[in-house]
Amino acid sequence: xxxxxxxxxxxxxxxxxxxxxxxxxxxxxxxxxxxxxxxxxxxxxxxxxxxxxxxxxxxxxxxxxxxxxxxxxxxxxxxxxxxxxxxxxxxxxxxxxxxxxxxxxxxxxxxxxxxxxxxxxxxxxxxxxxxxxxxxxxxxxxxxxxxxxxxxxxxxxxxxxxxxxxxxxxxxxxxxxxxxxxxxxxxxxxxxxxxxxxxxxxxxxxxxxxxxxxxxxxxxxxxxxxxxxxxxxxxxxxxxxxxxxxxxxxxxxxxxxxxxxxxxxxxxxxxxxxxxxxxxxxxxxxxxxxxxxxxxxxxxxxxxxxxxxxxxxxxxxxxxxxxxxxxxxxxxxxxxxxxxxxxxxxxxxxxxxxxxxxxxxxxxxxxxxxxxxxxxxxxxxxxxx
Ligand code: MG
Numbered sequence: 001x002x003x004x005x006x007x008x009x010x011x012x013x014x015x016x017x018x019x020x021x022x023x024x025x026x027x028x029x030x031x032x033x034x035x036x037x038x039x040x041x042x043x044x045x046x047x048x049x050x051x052x053x054x055x056x057x058x059x060x061x062x063x064x065x066x067x068x069x070x071x072x073x074x075x076x077x078x079x080x081x082x083x084x085x086x087x088x089x090x091x092x093x094x095x096x097x098x099x100x101x102x103x104x105x106x107x108x109x110x111x112x113x114x115x116x117x118x119x120x121x122x123x124x125x126x127x128x129x130x131x132x133x134x135x136x137x138x139x140x141x142x143x144x145x146x147x148x149x150x151x152x153x154x155x156x157x158x159x160x161x162x163x164x165x166x167x168x169x170x171x172x173x174x175x176x177x178x179x180x181x182x183x184x185x186x187x188x189x190x191x192x193x194x195x196x197x198x199x200x201x202x203x204x205x206x207x208x209x210x211x212x213x214x215x216x217x218x219x220x221x222x223x224x225x226x227x228x229x230x231x232x233x234x235x236x237x238x239x240x241x242x243x244x245x246x247x248x249x250x251x252x253x254x255x256x257x258x259x260x261x262x263x264x265x266x267x268x269x270x271x272x273x274x275x276x277x278x279x280x281x282x283x284x285x286x287x288x289x290x291x292x293x294x295x296x297x298x299x300x301x302x303x304x305x306x307x308x309x310x311x312x313x314x315x316x317x318x319x320x321x322x323x324x325x326x327x328x329x330x331x332x333x334x335x336x337x338x339x340x341x342x343x344x345x346x347x348x349x350x351x352x353x354x355x356x357x358x359x360x361x362x363x364x365x366x367x368x369x370x371x372x373x374x375x376x377x378x379x380x381x382x383x384x385x
Contacts, residue, residue, distance in 0.1 A: 009035050009042065014097050037061065086110040108128075129224065131364075148247045156258035173212065176198050178301075219312075222312065238300050245287070306351070331376055
């Protein structure tokens with residue numbers, strides 16, 4: 001039995017995690033749930049899964065929940081609530097699925113409290129991969145990936161050291177604008193928010209769906225992989241695979257390649273992270289190769305999708321540059337969704353602020369957070385100019 005704390009229980013990864021927990025009541029117990037502002041869903045989840053503690057951002061809403069739930073469950077709020085849950089004595093593993101930078105402090109707190117962490121929030125490894133992995137090594141805890149690509153690589157690596165790897169191959173669906181004949185570069189300024197939100201193979205939150213359309217999602221995943229598997233950027237490759245059946249691959253030094261495949265369903269990597277090293281039986285995911293027919297691969301188009309090279313540059317430079325890339329991208333996606341900038345301007349804005357940044361090497365958490373704040377101000381200024 002694994003005792004799990006879930007930070008971000010009402011989001012897309014959170015609700016999938018609750019499905020997985022519902023499938024495996026003898027193997028997964030949810031001891032803590034934290035949500036942003038969806039009080040109603042959190043209450044529903046709490047009644048069903050009966051965690052020992054929950055947390056919600058707004059203290060007033062926490063009071064309402066306390067009044068409703070009585071003494072059955074401890075109710076916390078705010079950033080402090082997240083830290084309380086991340087260090088809950090009963091927890092074996094903390095799954096962090098909060099969007100944005102709010103997951104960073106709870107992740108480190110969990111590690112320092114000796115908990116394994118499962119990471120769904122990209123920001124944690126993108127911004128502070130070096131710090132998080134070195135703290136995890138010091139405290140002897142595992143950092144498990146919930147992202148389908150990193151889960152695939154983790155499964156294929158199966159404990160082999162970085163020296164046995166020639167390349168990691170992250171697969172990318174290519175997003176809704178993959179086809180050059182339908183979406184040549186000249187047409188990119190015409191891309192609307194509505195069109196960008198239609199993803200061909202995965203159903204996900206809004207930010208990550210736009211990131212999948214720009215391929216910034218893959219860029220962030222390249223940086224995550226670099227830290228998670230201790231493989232320098234030059235050995236982290238991307239190949240476009242529109243069917244999203246091969247979730248990623250490891251090419252070993254002898255030329256042999258292992259891949260992990262399945263019909264796309266986030267429940268699978270979530271379940272693997274929470275039951276690792278065991279494999280739990282589940283009928284949820286079924287893959288029919290005859291029906292799929294063919295698996296195809298192509299080179300990513302770096303002309304139309306400059307995000308990949310920006311991410312490679314940030315990952316190679318390291319220090320505070322990945323945090324800057326991440327922060328500006330967040331501001332730019334928001335601006336695109338509010339129709340303030342065009343689709344190609346998302347990566348132009350990221351490049352512009354990255355060019356202006358003075359990188360601090362081996363940064364402290366404070367320096368990382370400061371670089372994030374600086375980048376957001378710079379991005380806002382660029383937006384208003
Ligand atoms: Mg992914």
